[in-house]
Amino acid sequence: MKAKFLVPLALFLVLAGFLGYGLQLNPREVPSPLVDKPAPEFRLATLAAPDTALGAADMRGEVWLLNVWASWCVSCREEHPVLMELARDKVVPLVGLNYKDTRPEAIAWLEAHGDPYTTSVVDADGRVGIDYGVYGVPETFLIDRQGVIRYKHIGPVTREAVRDVLLPKIAELARAS
Amino acid sequence: MIPELGHFSLILALVLALVQAIVPMVGANRNRIALMAVGRPAAQGQFLAIAFAFGCLTWAFLTSDFSLQLAAVNSHTDTPLIYKITGVWGNHEGSLLLWALSLSLWTVAVTVFSRNLPDAFMARVLGVLGWISAGFLSFTLITSNPFDRLLPAVAQGRDLNPLLQDAGMIIHPPLLYMGYVGFSVAFAFAIAALLSGRMDAAWARWSRPWTTVAWVFLTAGIAVGSGWAYYELGWGGWWFWDPVENASFMPWLLGTALIHSLAVTEKRGAFRSWTILLAISAFSLSLLGTFLVRSGVITSVHAFATDPRRGLFILALLVVVIGVSLTLFAWRAPKLSGGGSFGLVSRDATLLGNNVLLAVATGSVLLGTLYPLFLDALNLGKISVGPPYFEAVFVPLMTPVVVLMVLGPFVRWKGDGVGRVLRPLLPVMVASIAIGLGVAFAVGHVTVRTVLGLVLASWVLLGSARLLASRFAERRGASAAAVLRGIPAAWWGMWLAHVGIGIFIIGATMAGSLNERLDVKMQPGQTAQLAGYTFTFRGVADAPGPNYDAARATIDVTRSGIPVATLHPEKRFYVAQQMPMTEASIDIGPFRDVYVNLGDRLDDGSWVVGLFYKPFISWVWLGCLLMAVGGVFAASDRRYRRLAEREAPAGAARRTT
Numbered sequence: 116m117k118a119k120f121l122v123p124l125a126l127f128l129v130l131a132g133f134l135g136y137g138l139q140l141n142p143r144e145v146p147s148p149l150v151d152k153p154a155p156e157f158r159l160a161t162l163a164a165p166d167t168a169l170g171a172a173d174m175r176g177e178v179w180l181l182n183v184w185a186s187w188c189v190s191c192r193e194e195h196p197v198l199m200e201l202a203r204d205k206v207v208p209l210v211g212l213n214y215k216d217t218r219p220e221a222i223a224w225l226e227a228h229g230d231p232y233t234t235s236v237v238d239a240d241g242r243v244g245i246d247y248g249v250y251g252v253p254e255t256f257l258i259d260r261q262g263v264i265r266y267k268h269i270g271p272v273t274r275e276a277v278r279d280v281l282l283p284k285i286a287e288l289a290r291a292s
Numbered sequence: 293m294i295p296e297l298g299h300f301s302l303i304l305a306l307v308l309a310l311v312q313a314i315v316p317m318v319g320a321n322r323n324r325i326a327l328m329a330v331g332r333p334a335a336q337g338q339f340l341a342i343a344f345a346f347g348c349l350t351w352a353f354l355t356s357d358f359s360l361q362l363a364a365v366n367s368h369t370d371t372p373l374i375y376k377i378t379g380v381w382g383n384h385e386g387s388l389l390l391w392a393l394s395l396s397l398w399t400v401a402v403t404v405f406s407r408n409l410p411d412a413f414m415a416r417v418l419g420v421l422g423w424i425s426a427g428f429l430s431f432t433l434i435t436s437n438p439f440d441r442l443l444p445a446v447a448q449g450r451d452l453n454p455l456l457q458d459a460g461m462i463i464h465p466p467l468l469y470m471g472y473v474g475f476s477v478a479f480a481f482a483i484a485a486l487l488s489g490r491m492d493a494a495w496a497r498w499s500r501p502w503t504t505v506a507w508v509f510l511t512a513g514i515a516v517g518s519g520w521a522y523y524e525l526g527w528g529g530w531w532f533w534d535p536v537e538n539a540s541f542m543p544w545l546l547g548t549a550l551i552h553s554l555a556v557t558e559k560r561g562a563f564r565s566w567t568i569l570l571a572i573s574a575f576s577l578s579l580l581g582t583f584l585v586r587s588g589v590i591t592s593v594h595a596f597a598t599d600p601r602r603g604l605f606i607l608a609l610l611v612v613v614i615g616v617s618l619t620l621f622a623w624r625a626p627k628l629s630g631g632g633s634f635g636l637v638s639r640d641a642t643l644l645g646n647n648v649l650l651a652v653a654t655g656s657v658l659l660g661t662l663y664p665l666f667l668d669a670l671n672l673g674k675i676s677v678g679p680p681y682f683e684a685v686f687v688p689l690m691t692p693v694v695v696l697m698v699l700g701p702f703v704r705w706k707g708d709g710v711g712r713v714l715r716p717l718l719p720v721m722v723a724s725i726a727i728g729l730g731v732a733f734a735v736g737h738v739t740v741r742t743v744l745g746l747v748l749a750s751w752v753l754l755g756s757a758r759l760l761a762s763r764f765a766e767r768r769g770a771s772a773a774a775v776l777r778g779i780p781a782a783w784w785g786m787w788l789a790h791v792g793i794g795i796f797i798i799g800a801t802m803a804g805s806l807n808e809r810l811d812v813k814m815q816p817g818q819t820a821q822l823a824g825y826t827f828t829f830r831g832v833a834d835a836p837g838p839n840y841d842a843a844r845a846t847i848d849v850t851r852s853g854i855p856v857a858t859l860h861p862e863k864r865f866y867v868a869q870q871m872p873m874t875e876a877s878i879d880i881g882p883f884r885d886v887y888v889n890l891g892d893r894l895d896d897g898s899w900v901v902g903l904f905y906k907p908f909i910s911w912v913w914l915g916c917l918l919m920a921v922g923g924v925f926a927a928s929d930r931r932y933r934r935l936a937e938r939e940a941p942a943g944a945a946r947r948t949t
Contacts, residue, residue, distance in 0.1 A: 124618035
């Protein structure tokens with residue numbers, strides 16, 4: 116067996132190694148420029164009661180999660196059980212940003228699958244979503260007591276992500292102040 | 293019930309694929325005719341089973357059976373009939389089934405058209421194809437079952453992605469898959485050759501038509517896809533160096549190299565290990581393309597759903613298929629002797645040069661496509677590689693390819709004199725440089741890119757004309773009709789495909805250099821000017837479609853007061869998918885397209901309108917069409933059939949014993 120005939124195989128194995136490693140990476144996970152910046156302010160009507168409003172300022176003093184969701188979003192269904200568990204354990208307030216959705220469909224969706232959110236606010240035209248740099252639903256922001264975004268999770272929240280990333284970060288932020 | 297029948301049928305197909313993968317291979321090794329003979333009926337039965345499964349899936353879409361998850365996610369009762377059908381493969385699971393269907397179709401074609409292959413060789417070819425099919429069918433069944441139920445059923449489906457609701461999408465995926473998967477035949481021939489040690493001119497002659505036909509499908513598939521991007525994405529571009537486009541372009545480049553390398557192996561018995569390596573690599577890149585698209589390892593406008601299990605499975609498949617075949621190559625290929633020697637000025641050398649350049653070009657596209665992944669994996673940051681990289685690398689690599697491409701047919705095999713080759717070509721060379729510079733000056737766009745493109749295009753077209761003329765010169769005295777009749781189909785194929793390249797270069801150069809665009813805000817009655825055309829905005833009316841609402845604009849196009857066209861770009865809103873779409877309107881002409889799309893409505897009641905002037909853009913696709921037609925001519929050459937007939941008695945005799 117001559118060595119030069121092994122070159123294609125060797126090259127391919129290196130390539131396969133990279134591809135295998137690449138599967139672990141998330142190409143959509145672009146480092147958010149918003150991390151460690153103050154969370155953009157908003158004031159939106161809540162889903163449950165259109166005449167009451169909630170803003171980021173109201174959450175000052177608490178470590179909280181902002182989860183962007185929509186009834187039309189397939190992946191939201193995937194992360195939904197994880198959010199339900201998170202809500203049951205009452206770790207932190209979970210605010211839902213109902214993104215580019217209609218009120219009846221959103222309410223029906225929560226009735227069908229359960230409502231993990233402390234409150235959901237309605238961002239029907241997606242303007243707040245633009246401020247937060249949302250480019251895919253779901254996305255989840257972890258915001259500290261001073262109203263600074265500390266972490267952004269892109270795509271459905273998994274149990275592993277909660278256990279390995281979110282909970283430790285939340286514990287750290289709770290301790291910090 | 294019907295989806296369950298389909299599911300069952302697909303499992304049956306997997307069983308038959310395994311039979312086809314194992315039994316004939318064992319037969320070939322032990323020289324048992326009865327075992328070898330199992331391959332053919334297994335392959336044909338497998339095709340019937342997959343076709344039946346595909347039919348069941350289509351039926352679920354046609355009858356809007358939304359208890360089938362795939363139909364619920366990708367169809368809707370209001371979807372037009374044709375898009376209910378194309379919705380079958382406009383998604384991950386269905387497209388895998390289409391992949392398996394085209395593989396089994398190719399396999400059946402091999403059992404029908406290559407009946408004269410030696411039994412052992414045929415058994416190994418079918419065995420290899422059986423393994424590939426078994427891999428893909430188990431991938432489909434284990435990770436991406438298209439027949440999964442959604443219980444309880446939903447009342448209404450979510451409709452097909454509006455981008456895919458387009459005439460181009462009806463034929464683009466089947467053509468592309470036939471091309472991708474078609475290289476599996478050349479691959480199977482190469483592996484069978486490595487296994488049996490039979491890698492001679494006869495082997496090359498058997499593989500050539502199969503490779504060429506697969507290449508024709510791939511050419512047509514890429515062209516249709518690029519046409520779709522041109523009018524459906526509404527940006528007026530026709531090639532974006534998107535990872536998924538690259539995934540189809542890399543096998544095309546290597547397939548092109550393979551076609552030419554096979555020619556040398558058939559005529560001269562040379563480049564044998566290189567040809568085998570190309571056959572393995574072309575199909576490997578098809579598989580890699582499938583991996584890139586299906587695993588979500590790279591983001592792209594085309595990326596379908598991502599599921600890590602699927603990525604892992606298909607990577608494992610990739611490693612097994614490519615790893616095993618390259619190991620086999622490393623083990624068996626060194627036994628091949630080099631074949632005849634040839635001089636520096638010979639057709640062999642020009643083809644070798646082009647092969648190397650095409651392989652390097654493929655490597656550069658692969659590098660650019662995977663570079664973001666490499667950097668990310670090495671923690672060196674997130675980047676994306678765009679068209680500037682590809683253009684900067686690709687154009688310099690393709691320039692010598694185009695130069696050599698014209699020289700090749702003038703040069704003799706084995707060795708030739710520089711003077712003899714250049715004598716007919718010197719005037720062509722001078723004329724193409726003059727024409728290239730002249731036209732660039734005439735259109736007022738003297739840049740390196742434009743001049744280079746025009747010179748190369750003239751070189752190809754004039755060179756091809758000169759080549760045809762020398763055919764006449766060789767048979768002085770014969771009537772024109774007799775000369776034309778005497779030229780074999782394979783030669784015409786080569787000639788047409790090369791002319792196609794010239795036409796393509798004109799289209800790409802002119803559309804790239806001279807295109808003009810203007811985004812304007814227009815009120816009804818207002819006009820805008822672009823490239824000598826006057827566009828009058830007549831207003832917007834509602835034009836509801838079957839599954840969308842639309843605003844339809846009317847824009848009159850005139851030139852020097854003479855009406856040219858009335859265009860109707862639309863802005864659609866697909867109800868079920870809650871997705872807006874722009875539908876461009878194009879006046880297609882032989883020397884220019886006038887392209888209009890409708891943007892957003894502004895608060896003051898005016899509309900944003902995009903106006904494009906695209907000179908010679910249709911030549912891009914005309915060129916591709918000529919290449920594909922050339923391929924059809926080449927594959928239909930009489931000598932493949934004649935040789936088959938000559939070998940037939942021996943084969944028949946062997947079968948009767």
